[in-house]
Amino acid sequence: MAVQTAAPTTPSVDLGPAAGLSCRECGERFPLGPVFACEHCFGPLEVAYDLPAGDPEELRKRIEAGPANIWRYAPLLPVPADVADKPNLNPGWTPLVKADNLARELGVTGGLYVKDDSGNPTHSFKDRVVAQALEAARAFGFTTLSCSSTGNLAGAVGAAAARAGFRSCVFIPHDLEQGKVVMAAVYGGDLVGIEGTYDDVNRFCSELIGDPLGEGWGFVNVNLRPYYAEGSKTLAYEICEQLGWRLPDQLVVPIASGSQLTKIDKGLQELIRLGLVEDRPYRIFGAQAQGCSPVSAAFKAGHDVVRPQKPNTIAKSLAIGNPADGPYVLDIARRTGGAVEDVDDEQIVDAIKLLARTEGVFAETAGGVTVGVTRKLIENGLLDPSLTTVVLNTGDGLKTLDAVAPTTGPTATIRPSLDAFRDAGLAH
Amino acid sequence: MSVNVRIPTILRTYTGGRAEVPAEGATLAEVIGSLEENHPGIAARVLDDQGRLRRFVNVYVNDDDVRFEQGLETATPEGAGVSIIPAVAGGC
Numbered sequence A: 001m002a003v004q005t006a007a008p009t010t011p012s013v014d015l016g017p018a019a020g021l022s023c024r025e026c027g028e029r030f031p032l033g034p035v036f037a038c039e040h041c042f043g044p045l046e047v048a049y050d051l052p053a054g055d056p057e058e059l060r061k062r063i064e065a066g067p068a069n070i071w072r073y074a075p076l077l078p079v080p081a082d083v084a085d086k087p088n089l090n091p092g093w094t095p096l097v098k099a100d101n102l103a104r105e106l107g108v109t110g111g112l113y114v115k116d117d118s119g120n121p122t123h124s125f126k127d128r129v130v131a132q133a134l135e136a137a138r139a140f141g142f143t144t145l146s147c148s149s150t151g152n153l154a155g156a157v158g159a160a161a162a163r164a165g166f167r168s169c170v171f172i173p174h175d176l177e178q179g180k181v182v183m184a185a186v187y188g189g190d191l192v193g194i195e196g197t198y199d200d201v202n203r204f205c206s207e208l209i210g211d212p213l214g215e216g217w218g219f220v221n222v223n224l225r226p227y228y229a230e231g232s233k234t235l236a237y238e239i240c241e242q243l244g245w246r247l248p249d250q251l252v253v254p255i256a257s258g259s260q261l262t263k264i265d266k267g268l269q270e271l272i273r274l275g276l277v278e279d280r281p282y283r284i285f286g287a288q289a290q291g292c293s294p295v296s297a298a299f300k301a302g303h304d305v306v307r308p309q310k311p312n313t314i315a316k317s318l319a320i321g322n323p324a325d326g327p328y329v330l331d332i333a334r335r336t337g338g339a340v341e342d343v344d345d346e347q348i349v350d351a352i353k354l355l356a357r358t359e360g361v362f363a364e365t366a367g368g369v370t371v372g373v374t375r376k377l378i379e380n381g382l383l384d385p386s387l388t389t390v391v392l393n394t395g396d397g398l399k400t401l402d403a404v405a406p407t408t409g410p411t412a413t414i415r416p417s418l419d420a421f422r423d424a425g426l427a428h
Numbered sequence B: 001m002s003v004n005v006r007i008p009t010i011l012r013t014y015t016g017g018r019a020e021v022p023a024e025g026a027t028l029a030e031v032i033g034s035l036e037e038n039h040p041g042i043a044a045r046v047l048d049d050q051g052r053l054r055r056f057v058n059v060y061v062n063d064d065d066v067r068f069e070q071g072l073e074t075a076t077p078e079g080a081g082v083s084i085i086p087a088v089a090g091g092c
Helices: A056-064 A070-076 A100-106 A126-140 A152-164 A178-185 A198-209 A225-230 A233-242 A259-273 A294-301 A326-336 A345-359 A365-379 A397-407 A418-423 B028-038 B042-046
Strands: A018-023 A045-049 A096-098 A112-116 A144-148 A167-173 A190-194 A217-219 A250-254 A283-289 A340-343 A389-393 B002-006 B020-024 B057-061 B081-086
Touching (some): A045 A225, A056 A070, A056 A233, A070 A233, A096 A233, A100 A112, A100 A345, A100 A365, A112 A233, A126 A144, A126 A217, A126 A225, A144 A198, A152 A178, A167 A178, A178 A190, A178 A397, A190 A198, A198 A217, A198 B081, A225 A259, A233 A259, A250 A259, A250 A365, A259 A283, A259 A326, A283 A294, A283 A326, A294 A340, A340 A345, A345 A365, A365 A389
Parallel strands (some): A144 A217, A167 A190, A250 A283, A250 A389, B002 B081
Antiparallel strands (some): A018 A045, A096 A112, B002 B020, B057 B081
16 A cells, blocks of 8 residues: 555545556556555556546537636546536636747748647646646645645645635745745745755655644645646647647647656547547657756656756756656657757747747746747757647746846837937837 | 664655654665664665665755765765655646
8 A cells, every 4th residue: 555644534535537546657556545656666656547438529529518727628637527616726728829920930830839828827837737736635635735836836826725715835945036936925825935946845845744744734746746747638638629629740848847748648648548639649849948957968868767957047947956757758758759958048038038029928937948949959850840839838927037137128218209219219 | 873764654664653763874775774674675665676776766865865976875974864755846
């Protein structure tokens, strides 16, 4: 058996199609519970499903008739069937922007799209994953929601807890961007800055969870992680549905822990298995910041293990030096014919501005990483510009103003007169 | 060298539920050997069949991740705190 972290009660668990947990490393099965690592090999546990059988056309119609948020996919998620009736932030169904201007700049002819997840309630994709963890927390009887966070997650947990009537207490590195600190604090829960990097925060939370001090707490990305991570599948579902129930040929996905990329692949595989999309090849590309690129380094070196790095990059939401899902990312990139690439901080800022200038989408630094890596992959000949390509923007640029502020500002500052305007040379 | 080892919840079945246990050794490898003597079976949970640290186990000597140091050969000074932690992560 796996060791469970203490939950205050043991109610009967209704998490819809979720049938149990299985170890990604050794395959051992466990019952549903607040468990995150296999007792036999420490491998990560993930949700195993009894997915709906039957006519794909009926399932497709059922999904299309559902709410304009992630709960339209409730039959494929570890949530109860009545999830849409419970108080939560109802994230998802964010725009898939057809990025024709950006495509022209990058030389993409096969169709370029930006999945813009800045449109979520707390302006990052984290609302998708927290929404799953919240349902698991309800099912296991937790009343405090917590997390270790690079910033985005802290805000998403604070907001979800506020809506659902949970207490929240979240932990972040003490030196995060101001926007993220404010966004995490404003929802009224406890916010604790830890003197250290994200990996230090993570380590602290892992120790807290095994201590009586953390008893009865639902850490969305620790003891609720198997459920939480499933939320990223909804990005795959939405992208395919928004493309007209079609797989994209190529996807460019940011990598921090690597969880999102692996779950997007899982989501695509489920859609194929359910007959909701035609089974055809797709490539998944991973994107990292050069200042924290352990997965990219391993990919380029041909390794199947990831050597941890000490992060030093402006892309703080991706600054995880010891990515737990790194080996799986390598497997997926190689299996699908994709790659993992990285860009430096200057290229990240250039890419943020490029996306803003061409498509009116202001991405956070992680979006600069994916757009920058897309450009680099095209230049390297690794990404085929004649194929349909989807690039993820996982958060709002307002959260990382510090990154672009030094090189972005007014074109001119003038007196309020027509002469001054004419003299500034802007009258065209 | 005597050190204190923090045991994750997942391994406390081997330590009678104790969250922290003493161990002896001048290197991490020796400390794990000492743990195994007192809590049989625990080493096989932390090390793989080739005797290497399992890839989803993180071990810290004081505040240092041993993967940035000398791995199993990392020195464990007298009174050091050794933490064994399952790998988890947030971010994307």
